Amino acid sequence: MIETYWEILDEQQEFRCVHEKIHPIIQKILIHKGITDPREMEEFLSPKPQKTYDxxxxxxxxxxxxxxxxxxxxxxxxxxxxxxxxxxxxxxxxxxxxxxxxxxxxxxxxxxxxxxxxxxxxxxxxxxxxxxxxxxxxxxxxxxxxxxxxxxxxxxxxxxxxxxxxxxxxxxxxxxxxxxxxxxxxxxxxxxxxxxxxxxxxxxxxxxxxxxxxxNDLLDVVGLATVADVVPLIEENRTILKYGLKKINNCTRPGLKRLIEAVGLAGKNITAAHIGFILAPHFNASGRIDDARAGVELLLEEDPEKIEELVGHLVACNEERKSLQDKGLELCKEKVEQSYKDHLFFVIDSQGTHEGVIGIIAGKIRDLYYKPTLIVTESHEKGILKGSGRSIDGIDIYEEMKKCADLFIKFGGHKNACGFSMEKDKLDILRRRLNAQAREIKERAPETYVKTIKVYGELKPADITEKLLQELEKIEPYGMGNEKPQFLLSQLRIENSPEAVAMGKNQEHLRFKGLSCKFGDLTPIQAIGFGLAEFYIKHLGCPEKVDIVGFPRLNEWNGYKNMQFLICDIKQSFL
Structure with missing residues (x-):
């Protein structure tokens, strides 16, 4: 796993309640997000926000x-x-x-x-x-x-x-x-x-x-785009999305409604996460694999037969996209491990990977190694590469690429992502220059390359109740600029035996029951860490006592409910 630093926000300032009707934990979260005025708090939590501009x-x-x-x-x-x-x-x-x-x-x-x-x-x-x-x-x-x-x-x-x-x-x-x-x-x-x-x-x-x-009839589509384009979910974007989600959950747009059914979301409360991870990729897939007109037509079409055909096409495109993406990701991971692991700015030639998926691959490589990443592939023009980039917090990829503008045929983007085309024989020059710029950044601010997890407070297992989850729902929709708040559970003694903590088809997920040693809280908590079993077992060595950072959730299965803590990161507790 990449190096992480837990920034415990509660340790940095004394908390003082400013609104008698808002749950203290929710107030803490809002204050740490810079929302300190009681009226602004009400606006942020309101199911009918008013923040919009002429x-x-x-x-x-x-x-x-x-x-x-x-x-x-x-x-x-x-x-x-x-x-x-x-x-x-x-x-x-x-x-x-x-x-x-x-x-x-x-x-x-x-x-x-x-x-x-x-x-x-x-x-x-x-x-x-x-x-x-x-x-x-x-x-x-x-x-x-x-x-x-x-x-x-x-x-x-x-x-x-x-x-x-x-x-x-x-x-x-x-x-x-x-x-x-x-x-x-x-x-x-x-x-x-x-x-x-x-x-x-x-x-x-x-x-x-x-x-x-x-x-009002357009808000479903604007909400869809607001999530998909990963803009900060604050201010007017938050207003747009809240109303957009209401429209999506009472969908009257025939094409979007049929897609919701086809991907298994009918009857569910659709959230920003459902848009980002399920609905949006289907629209994106048509532009990545084939012709993006299919996505536009689905949003505008009213004829049931044509809608059925379009939905089938988008689903097929998305399946093909996932297959191409998986192959390209494995190739790029191998290249990093073999040639670029010590680089501070990855510039990876994906050797003909479909250009429709290189942006997704760039984001996944960025997340795996926490380094700004460019993925390039061959275009239909001989000797010309097309590329897509994703960045980490603290590095404005647009500004860094702008310093190399002389190497590009076309270039555009913003702080977190970019796209470009360039001559193939200039790729090594770009790699050297971006890495030189990255070294300067790291020398000036070494913490840039350490992923910071903001921890909004420490909870006791007994704090994790359905009432707390209901209050936390008011902070949704989560996304960029309004990230899901992470909490600390410290000094948890793991009750499972080391052999019983792994779960899943390939035993890749971590699951355990823990009791707090810090507060004398005898409330047991079940914790789940997707993809964390190997890290806990091999890297940490199965410690008996751990600190975990994550988010509480209600797990419902076969009519049975229980509170869980979804682990984002885990460390051995030395206290």
Whole structure:
């Protein structure tokens, strides 16, 4: 396992209750998250949050709305141009769904991952023009597409960029809706691409005085994208997702409802975790393996026969994706162990692994070794590599890659992830430069390469009750920026014999019953650590007394309920 440091937050400040109606443990968590005002606490925990902002605070919103309405009224041809991931698919669906009652002259375009790559490309723009386009609205892309925007204008089209990715020093010469623009006064900068598209829809709805129900009907799709694109689940994103989850759990969108049934989620309370690990990968799979249009069509389709066909296609694509991903991951792990284990910034040639899965593999390698990771593979162009990267806390991968911009043909991304293309013979140069930059980071801040687990407090086994779990549910939805709070159970004496702690098909999971030696608490607690059996047995040597960090949960099986503690990390207790 990677090196971890437990940051015990309770040790850093004295706790003082600020709200008499909120559970003290919940207050502690919120205070550690920086939420100290009682009204802000109420907003954060509310099932009906109100934190959202006027769309017209976003730079260029007024003019963008006017241009779109003008094109609608003159029946001009409007094209939505999006990315092939869930955020792009959802963004297209949001604009298509909202605008279709106002115009029949509406179309969309998604580039093919392998042939065209991410973002705008000149060939696509020429193709769209040949089909009679008057206006292109980009979603989830376009912030760095200077040349492509110029071509669109030269061909006589207007173009509006809506995006959330970082902008470079040169920006396209067109209307841009992106809260990350330096002079954009919009208060919240961390919307996903679909979130920005939704703000545009809000602006059009206000200007046309359309019914608000047409906005509410889109919240399921915006919620889906908000989770899938791993933006921080705080502020306006949290508001969007809470209402989005309500819409998903009372699903009226025929295609999404059928997919929910097909993946075994019907009748369950769908959470952000279900979106992130089950629903979103099916939409992503169509863009990774085949054509992302299938995802858009499923979100817009109403015909049951077509929906059945589309759901079957997405499920098949996802199965193929998992197979390709597993093979690619094993290959990349072997390469790390053989050649790169001592590197601080992994740059791994995956030898032809399908480019649709290299981003997932980069994330998994990052998690296994806790180092920023780039995975590259061959593109359809001879001598050209395509790559995808994922980073660790403390290293802004976009800024580090930006220092190597001279090596890339195309490059874009943000703090945690990036995508790029480059000539194959420059790969070794990139590897050397990124590792040199990483060494400087480690010399300056060695703790960057130690994974920190924030521990929100210490519990006694007797604290872990259904009442506590009900209170913790109010902090959901969990995700980036609102991570599930981890708790400490210290000085647990393991009651099982060393031979009885492993479980699972391959005996890979850890399970034991423990009693606290610290508080004299005789309440037994059952603890589960997925994938931790080997670590406990071989690395720790089966200590009798342990400290564990994790999260409580209610385990239900065959009508029987019991409280469990899901282990995130485990260490030998020396007290």
């Amino acid at each position: 769309p017209f605070l976003m730079k260029n919103m007024d003019r963008a709305v006017d241009v779109i309405i003008e094109h609608i009224r003159e029946n001009k041809s409007i094209w939505i141009y999006g990315d092939y991931d869930v955020d792009g698919i959802a963004s297209i669906a949001v604009l298509m769904d909202f605008l279709k009652p106002f115009t029949k002259n509406l179309h969309y375009y998604i580039p093919l991952r392998a042939e065209e790559g991410y973002g705008l490309n000149c060939e696509a723009i020429e193709d769209i023009k040949s089909r009679g386009a008057d206006l292109i609205i980009t979603v989830d892309c376009g912030s760095t597409s200077v040349r492509e925007v110029q071509l669109a204008k030269e061909l006589g089209m207007e173009i509006i960029v809506t995006d959330h990715h970082n902008l470079s020093d040169r920006v396209p010469d067109c209307l841009i809706l992106n809260p990350k623009q330096e002079d954009c006064p919009y208060p919240f900068k961390l919307l996903c691409g679909c979130g920005v598209a939704f703000k545009l829809v809000q602006g059009i709805q206000k200007r046309l005085n359309a019914p608000k129900s047409c906005l």
